[in-house]
Amino acid sequence: MSFVVYINGLVMVFFAALMEVDAAFFPETAEVFGLAGFLAGTVGVLLSIAASTASRDLRRLHTFVLTASIWLVAAIVGAVPLWLWQLAPVDALFEAMSGITTTGSTVMSGLDDTPRGVILWRAILQAVGGVGFIVTGIALLPILRVGGMQLFRTESSDKGDKELRNAAVFASATLQVYLCLMGVCALVYVAGGMGPFDAITHAMTTLSTGGYSGYDASFGHFQSPFLQWAATLFMLLGALPFAWYIRGIYRRRFRSEQVEAMLVTLAVVIGGLTLWLVLTRHEAPLTALRMVAFNVVSVVTTTGFATTDYTLWGPFAAMAFFILTAVGGCTGSTAGGAKAMRWLLIARAVWHQLRMIQSPHRVAVIRYEGQAVEDDVMAGVISFFSIYMATFMTLVGVLALFGLDLATAMSGALTALANVGPGVGDIIGPAGNFAALSDPVKLVLVLGMYLGRLEMLTVFVFLTPAFWRELTA
Amino acid sequence: MSFVVYINGLVMVFFAALMEVDAAFFPETAEVFGLAGFLAGTVGVLLSIAASTASRDLRRLHTFVLTASIWLVAAIVGAVPLWLWQLAPVDALFEAMSGITTTGSTVMSGLDDTPRGVILWRAILQAVGGVGFIVTGIALLPILRVGGMQLFRTESSDKGDKELRNAAVFASATLQVYLCLMGVCALVYVAGGMGPFDAITHAMTTLSTGGYSGYDASFGHFQSPFLQWAATLFMLLGALPFAWYIRGIYRRRFRSEQVEAMLVTLAVVIGGLTLWLVLTRHEAPLTALRMVAFNVVSVVTTTGFATTDYTLWGPFAAMAFFILTAVGGCTGSTAGGAKAMRWLLIARAVWHQLRMIQSPHRVAVIRYEGQAVEDDVMAGVISFFSIYMATFMTLVGVLALFGLDLATAMSGALTALANVGPGVGDIIGPAGNFAALSDPVKLVLVLGMYLGRLEMLTVFVFLTPAFWRELTA
Ligand SMILES: [K+]
Ligand SMILES: [K+]
Structure with missing residues (x-):
């Protein structure tokens, strides 16, 4: 168990370092982030020293404790500077949990006039939370066999240490892809007319499918069609499986049933809603397509940026967006929700069942990516x-x-x-x-x-x- | 296939007979029901004569066609007198489908002044629909293996004819229990002060968990606490598995996991809501208990009687009743919804899964009534x-x-x-x-x-x- 404490100490030190970086760049909130970083760093160092002699042999149950505690500790530590700044304790915890889980719900208003150091911190929480979730999804959940994620276990043995070593290699490759996409996104945003700070922070909250923005109008602050299409693309890229990128880069294999299912679903929903918007509300087709594509991709990838209040489109649109909230992106991405893989498997199970009740004695299996599930x-x-x-x-x-x-x-x-x-x-x-x-x-x-x-x-x-x-x- | 036509012809003749009974008792609407019965009877006789030479050997797929067509034919035939009376075609179909499926949603208002012949017809549709669904649930769905209902297959062989013969025995016993409970219910209603017509029609719509009433105020028309408690009891009896009654009568075996699960759920929900109502709305405890018990039992058994507009109790109550709508009664009863058996199996599957992800190599099975599922x-x-x-x-x-x-x-x-x-x-x-x-x-x-x-x-x-x-x- 003390290994769990050790790792959480390191997590606190890591967040402390990020706070000091924030403090170094933004004098206005330097005191807040400097102090928060000092506190988090001190506690983190003490904890990891106290637990440093712990055995690194994780028992299976400890992996659950480790996973659950890291996310809780990260939210609490992330809330400290927001609380020191000016938020009430519950608000600070809400904002930090919303950040680290890449949810992006906010209790803050007047974002346009909020110190940029705070805006950066919210973006940092989402960027870290995003990559943290990819690693959790690729490395931890398959070991924990949570929600069918054992489907993505590597071929290696059941031994925890070997899987964790594979996981380290994967995590490093993932981080590279993630940072690379984030950099390209920031450059594209600059090319579209954003200032460097906006470009970097919004790239961080786009790729992490987090959705925090430095403006009350969210992405609607940027009235450029180019920027909106760019964000649509990069939100989508953040919701694709990162193992798929890595496999694509190393093995040139791009077929993926859940990616295809997600893209087809998006195409159908976007097409349908655009048509509906053009017919019932007489929008220009291209404007309608851009608005629908942005907001549908934003909800399905669980990013949560908004360019417009789509709930004003009437009850059918409100219903559609409510349902889309449940869909979610792909497994092993930064996206939340139920995930395309699970919807696909459920749909196949139902179809399988419809065939089975017709002909109870036929032999058939449910397949995923060509393998029997x-x-x-x-x-x-x-x-x-x-x-x-x-x-x-x-x-x-x-x-x-x-x-x-x-x-x-x-x-x-x-x-x-x-x-x-x-x-x-x-x-x-x-x-x-x-x-x-x-x-x-x-x-x-x-x-x-x-x-x-x-x-x-x-x-x-x-x-x-x-x-x-x-x-x- | 023509055996399917033959059976549907008989169904039409059966409904025609019921219409003539209605016509015989209520002169005001005798013309309507007499004509409707003549039409339905003629078509039914012609169809069954035309198809009478058909082979009675039902292929598996034909059982699906038979089941689906009977319910559709019954709704359409049941709508005819309502349409001849004065309802628009869509309204008549709605009212008849709502009756035969024992849903009980109504498009009619001014029920208090509606001819009693029409009120009786709505009650007849629900009474027939209720027993029809019990038989469907006990005999047909297990053969069709729909929604896990093969759990209730009799031990006999997989041969369709033997199961159908067992089913006929079961259906006859079921009908006796059903009519017996309905009779007792009507007598209790009379004892509580209802007139004979109200007692009989409300007993028909109570035991069938249908919920049609002869009054706009639904069961709230009867302000007697005795009658409300009596209805609570008989709604519950209508939502218990009829196979359980039969087993109880013949073999004195009363343990049933889904019955127990439903009763425990009801006790917890009724207790909680009563407490909440007493605390937040300062109702007298016994009045609150009666109101809550009636309306919760009404929704969970999918009867749908109301004594009061519980949605005025505030958003929490509205939410609670919305969720309760999805619960449903027991399999093999007249009740709709997802059924207690399925919730129980899902809950056990989830619990099983929580154990499995902790200790992936343990051997365990999900059980129901002591048997591995x-x-x-x-x-x-x-x-x-x-x-x-x-x-x-x-x-x-x-x-x-x-x-x-x-x-x-x-x-x-x-x-x-x-x-x-x-x-x-x-x-x-x-x-x-x-x-x-x-x-x-x-x-x-x-x-x-x-x-x-x-x-x-x-x-x-x-x-x-x-x-x-x-x-x-
Ligand atoms: K989000
Ligand atoms: K009902």
Whole structure:
């Protein structure tokens, strides 16, 4: 267990270093970030020294504790400078959890006049959270067998250490691809007319599918069609599986069923909504296409940028965006949601079932990427959806208990769980803000973002008595 | 295939006979029901004579066609007298489908002044639909292996004819239990002060968990606490598995995991909501308990009677009732919804998964009633939930496309699919009425009720190309 403490100490030191970088660049908030960095660094160093002699042999259950604790520690440490700056404790935690989980819901308004050091910190949280989630998705969740992610286990043995070594190689390649895409995105944004600071921070929140912006109008602040199309492209790139990039670069293999499924879905939805917008609201086709493509890609990739308040397009659009919130990007990307892979497997399971009830004695299997999908993968996917629904309903119930209306409760719970950001409705819609909600509601949403990011099962394992028996054994 | 036509002909003759009974008792609408009965009877006799020489050897696929067609024919035939009376065609179809599927949503208002012959016909549709669904659930769905219902296959061989013979025995016992409970219910209602007509029609719509009433105020018309508690009890009895009654009578075996799960769930929900109502709205505890017990049991058993507009209890209550709409009663009862058995299996699958991801190499199985649940049953249950969600979302999308607001669209789609009846919100809530909706919306809801009653998979089988290849082969 003390190895878990050791790693968390290192995480704190890492965040401390980032705070000092922020302090170095922005004098206005240098004191805040300098002090926060000093505090986080001191605690981090003490913890890792105290636990440095720990055995590095992670027991399986410790991997759960490690994963769950890192994300919690990161959110709390990330909240410190925001709290020292001027946010109330609950607001600071909300903003930091929303950042590190790349959700992007905000309780802050007046962003245009907020010190740039704070804006940078929000972008840093999302950039770090984004790559952290890719690594979690590629390296940890498959080992933990959470939600069918064992489908992506490397061919290596079941031994934890070998997988972790493979994971280190993967993580390094991932980081390179991620930083590279982020750099290109920033350059394209500059080419489109953004200033360097805006370009860098928005590139960080685009590729991480985080969606924090330095402006109250979100990406709508930039009225350039070029920039909007560029953001559409890079949001999409952030929601593709990073293992697919790496495989593409090293092995020139680009077929991927979940990438294809996501692209086809996007094309159909964007086409349909554009047509609907042109027919019912008489928009110019190209403008409609740009608006729809940006906002649909933003929601499906779980980025949550907005260029316009699409909920004003009427109940059908509001419904469509509500449903799209649940879709999510690809596994092993920065995106949240249920993920294209799982929808694909569920759809195939249903089709399989329709064939089976017609001809009960036929022999057939469900395939993914040409391979038969094993039963435990399907069981994981199904448990994921079941727990997703149960968590969603529980959150909605609790939010309603705190007085939220049905639509806001449902949309708030879903946008938190799927790490999307904006919801539907007046309060938390793309033109709204989470500031008006009460503290208990904010804390419920913080829990929702955390559960969503860890794909729920990672956390709910702690609720079984057997876990505690084995942990203390 | 012509055996399917033959059976449907007999169904029409059966409904014709019921219409003539209605005509015999109520002179005011005797012409309408007499004519409708003559038409239905003539067509029915002609069809069954034309197809009477058909082979009775049902191929597997024909069982699907038979099941799907009977329910559609029954709704259309049931609509004829309502249409001849005064309803518009779409309204008549809505009312009849809502009756035969025991949904109980109504487009009629001014029920208090509606001819009693029409009120009786609505009750007859629900009484017939209720027992029809029990038989479908006990005899047909297990053979069709729809939604995991093969769990309830009798031990006999896979041969269709033997199962059908068992089914006939079961159907006869079921009908006796059903009529017996209905009779007792009517007597209790009379003892509580109802007139004979009200007692009989409300007993028919209570035991069938249908929920049609002869009054606009629904069961709230009867302000007697005794009657409300009596209805609470008999709604519950209608939502228990009829195979469980029969087993209890013949073998004195009363343990049933899904019955226990439903009762525990009801106790917890009723207790919690009562407490909440007492604390937040300062109701007298016993009044609160009666109101909550009646309305919760009404929604969970998918009856849909209302004694009060519970949506006025605030957003938390609205949310709670919205979620309860999805729960449903037990398999093999008259109730709709997802059914207690399926929730239980899903909950166990999730728990199983939480144990498995902790200790991947442990050997364990999911059990139901002491037996290991086979993989194809779990696959059926999962497909059921997946298709349920997909159908729900599609219906919501289509309803939103026709201009319904999000809450009404969601609640309308769910209450139709789960065959509950009332929704949440001003328009279709317990104090509202479906009359204000446009014709296309009504037709979408008719489709929803039909799909919900047939547990979706039975109908969606028709969407696979393989079905048509085999059917025409
Ligand atoms: K986001
Ligand atoms: K009903």
